Amino acid sequence: xRAGGDIVAGVNLTALRRKFRAVRPVLTERSRRVWAASEAxxxxxxxxxxxxxxxxxxxSTISRGIRELAEGTPEQPERTRRVGGGRKRVExxxxxxxxxxxxxxxxxxxxxxxxxxxxxxxxxxxxxTELQALGHTVSYRLVADLLRDAGYGLQANRKTREGxxxxxxxxxxxxxxxxxHRFQQQHRPTISVD
Numbered sequence: 001x002r003a004g005g006d007i008v009a010g011v012n013l014t015a016l017r018r019k020f021r022a023v024r025p026v027l028t029e030r031s032r033r034v035w036a037a038s039e040a041x042x043x044x045x046x047x048x049x050x051x052x053x054x055x056x057x058x059x060s061t062i063s064r065g066i067r068e069l070a071e072g073t074p075e076q077p078e079r080t081r082r083v084g085g086g087r088k089r090v091e092x093x094x095x096x097x098x099x100x101x102x103x104x105x106x107x108x109x110x111x112x113x114x115x116x117x118x119x120x121x122x123x124x125x126x127x128x129t130e131l132q133a134l135g136h137t138v139s140y141r142l143v144a145d146l147l148r149d150a151g152y153g154l155q156a157n158r159k160t161r162e163g164x165x166x167x168x169x170x171x172x173x174x175x176x177x178x179x180x181h182r183f184q185q186q187h188r189p190t191i192s193v194d
Contacts, residue, residue: 008053009046016054032057037065090142097136101146104130 006013016039027035036057040047048062091097104127122130124147128140180190 008050011043011050013050013054016051020055033061033065034069035065036062037069041066041069090138091146094136097131097138098146098150100131100134100136101127101143102150105147 019039020035023035024032036051036055040051040062043050048059048066051057051062052059104122123140124143125140127147128138128143131138131143183190
């Protein structure tokens with residue numbers, strides 16, 4: 001070890017770390033991989049391990065970058081990852097997430113997915129907590145996104161006279177839901193007026 005930095009096999013790892021810290025903020029996933037690969041190639045034998053040690057980029061990522069450079073993989077500037085790359089959506093990994101969320105927001109106790117009125121008095125934070133209790137790994141932001149994708153409008157109901165914690169609010173919606181069901185079974189039209 002010299003005063004100039006961490007020297008391993010003739011390579012100044014401290015200088016390599018500084019170089020990586022300087023360019024890291026502007027690198028995409030692919031350009032980071034290619035940069036690390038080019039540094040490893042320039043260092044020669046043992047370069048992958050040295051770059052890994054200096055930057056924390058995994059050996060497999062550096063090796064993939066070396067393969068891409070050797071193959072001359074054409075750069076796609078509009079993409080950061082290959083098609084199909086990146087983290088998979090939570091609902092594709094967790095088969096029961098959407099069903100459990102639907103049952104938590106459904107106004108009836110039977111969990112009828114064809115309920116004509118879709119409402120909930122629960123906040124997205126409360127729904128996230130309930131889903132976590134069921135074993136799902138979710139955040140309130142993910143719950144908000146899932147509800148929005150399912151066609152729910154996310155807005156707080158504020159009554160100027162009643163206040164936000166009216167005790168009959170859930171009962172009112174349950175009554176309205178039952179009325180809509182009854183009318184629809186009789187093939188009579190229903191409308192919603194706020």
